[in-house]
Amino acid sequence: MTHDSTGLRRLLLVVADGVRHDVLADEMDAGRTPALAALRARGSFHAVTSSFPSGTGPAYVPFLMGRHPARVGLPGLRWYDRARSLSWAPAQARSYAGIDIWHVDGDVHADVPTLLDLARPSLAGMSMLGRGAKHGRIGRSVAWMLRAAPSHFRGDLLGWRRVEQQATGAFLSRFAAVRPKVSVLAITSPDKFAHAYGSDSAPVRAAIGDLDAAVAQAQAIAVRDGWRDALHVWVVGDHGHAPVSQHDDLHGWLEAEGLRVLAHPRLHVRDPDVALMVGGNAMAHLYLSPGERTRRWWPTHAARWGATLDALLARPSVDLVATASSATTVEVRHATRGAAVVQRRESPTGPRWSYLTTTGDPLELGDSLHDLDAGTAWEATSATPYPDALVQLSWLATAPRAGDLIVSASPDWDLRARFEPVSHVSTHGALLRPQMLVPLLVDLPVTRPPHRTADVVPSALDLLGISCTTDFDGRSFLRGTPVSAAG
Template sequence: MTHDTTVTTRLLLVVADGVRADMLEEEMDAGRAPAMAALRARGRSQPISTSFPSVTGPAYVPFLMGKHPGRVGLPGLRWFDRARSIKWAPSQSRSYAGIDIWHVDSDIAPQVPTLLEYAQPSIAAMSMIGRGATHGRIGRGVAWMARAAPSHFRGDLLGWRAVERQATAAFLAKFGAVRPRFSVLAITSPDKFAHKFGCRSTEVRTAIRDVDDAIAQAQTLAARGGWLDSLHVWVTGDHGHAPVHEHFDLHGWLEGEGLRVLAHPRLNVTSPDVVLMVGGNAMAHLYLAPAERTRRWWHTHAASWDRTLDRLVAHPSVDLMAVSLSDSVVQLRHTERGTAEVHRHVGAGGTRWSYLAEHGDPLQLGGTLRDLDACTAWEATSATPYPDALVQLSWLAAAARAGDVILSASDGWDLRARFEPVTHVSTHGALLRDQMTVPLIVDVPTQRMPQRTTDIVPSALQLLGVATDTVFDGRSFLR
């Protein structure tokens, strides 16, 4: 339940899709992103942690719903529906890289509101999540998809950018007329340019200027309408980016093990032994015994799968492997650093995490850690190669729609050598620092250091004066 305590404050959340936090700082420092630099001067700018998988789609959940993505039914860019519960799903699978993008709003948990539902009137533009937007989902209708699809599937990035600019112009026209309490505008070209040209390329820097120009135009419209003083603009990202040099054909490797594999885009495989869902392309879900409609925990699979997974985790493309021993215990494997377990438990003080490194230290945390809350769990991992690993792995591995095995690729590798319209030279999706770190710029002072993108929703609601009894996975950085 919610109620508004003010009707004046407005927030525009701009998503710089795939922009590295350090790149954005460089552009602001160089004077090439003056609108964002002005926001930084009024508030703060710092890198924060996104969700795992660090992939467009699920990574929009934290900053629009305040929850970790697996907890609201969005475990990946691609996922398999064991329960056969989703409609219009070829082979019981989803891929938000194609037409299934239209199903995102219905796939996420209906009982968890979005910021677009909390603060209205609201507008969404080019956003993966748009549920609750009272004045439309610009860039996601049939006409918009018809314009964007040819460029997307041909890898025509200039064509994609042109369509995106048209969508941004349509958003700004509506933004000026509606004066929304909350709006979200995503600029996705930086991600697409990063995949093709590199995450530090000139093309990505040009796309960052598109983000800055959109902010400046929104502020100009508000100034002309006399409501600039009530408008706040925050900027964040969904995932980072990192150079990739090696592309592992995980699909082909599994077939080489004698397995029948169902994976996008080859969905016409009957009686598969395993379902493979890759996203980013530096992470993957493996669904074992896909004919069954309920999930089993690892001990029931171990006898038939341990040898195959031992060979897989030893491949140089695989950094971390996670298997769920129960709904609260996940085992982590690394070919050289051994195994450890992450335990999640609920007590009088809320949810706590422990890292039991009795047979190795795959996360390089220096040994066993016990009884950490969400904030101290983030602090314990924030400076390591795997930021927020305990919380992220714990929630994702236990999700009903997640794979029985979750893979995070090694630095410099991804897990999908085929089926991409553009050969990737930069990637994301893995539980690695460069891919898990995103920018956050807010135009107001903060009372504590932001940690995760889940912190954005409770902070935004406080800014907007909207009260709620929803329990978020983040906490406000304004109090």
């Protein structure tokens, strides 16, 4: 494939929502996804880290804004706003699992552009985040949501897939008409089937076929209309998946402890002691004394809430608990492996992180680590049970909209036993490796192995020849690539 040297390159970014990198590789190897396999043959395929929480919604931010989601106002699938700044939010609590999905674009910081803002004309289809899409957001209008809502709330997964296939068809029609510089198409059925049947089940693999079909159809449109050489197609996941057989009812447990709990869907609780926001469902934010309008750091909560933290750690469902001691310091705890501190400092070349084993090694990194940049922090953790843990914990736990206690669930557990339309056999959201690793498929060689989904945005801008002064959390994996490298 040749490059267009006159600035007419186009990028279609396909979001493989909830698709595990190993399952996608297996489908390509087996010959069941020929369009995707052809992309891999021309370019490269990688397992990279998502964000913590590893959940639909916030995990779209890195590959569409190049930033950690909590840094731009999206700390989770569900979260609570102490500042009382949210419009149309019962109890100032968000849940993007329902109609609050319409607020994602407004909840992220307005001063940080999306890829759709930066590369126009742009188009979005079924994407959780679509701000800046000049030619619209297929699948997120009232009409489309009314089609999808009955299937979503009844747990009718085949019905959801049919609606999504219709929306994909509408997206491709608009794609043909406007030839977007950047377009984003999300296929979410694999995630829904994974929750119900397992992440490597036959229904998931069938839904991955929808990804392949969409890519093939987009390429056929470009061939038909004479711009095939200008079109690049990349595929990225938002989160992984892991089997779950045990579901802890944190909501019920907190109430049994004598606390008044505000949590979805029970938001009409007067004077709550705790706001519990579970997402994925393998992570949770606990906002302590939510009646207070400003956040306090953990040392000021410890006297009242220390026993609750200890009781949380004693629960088999809880793997890690993180608390922020300051705007740059996070303490992470494990029931048997002790506690450690993650510190962040600013330097002339960007943030740097240290890991100090105070009473133990909860992240299983072997020892203390000092003064790592974003790249070396990723490398130091990439092969561990908690990939990219230092950077992810640092940005999430210290964010203004984050909870005072941040819980990551143990393997085989999630944290929401009630209120789901489909009983989950697979989960995500935690800082655990199977839930944090996602696929990244690009149709040209790279100059360095990608690390994070946040690398997608600066790389896409390099591909398209667009300059930007935004301070991204990711870095380009194409910087310095010669034009002929995709041939």
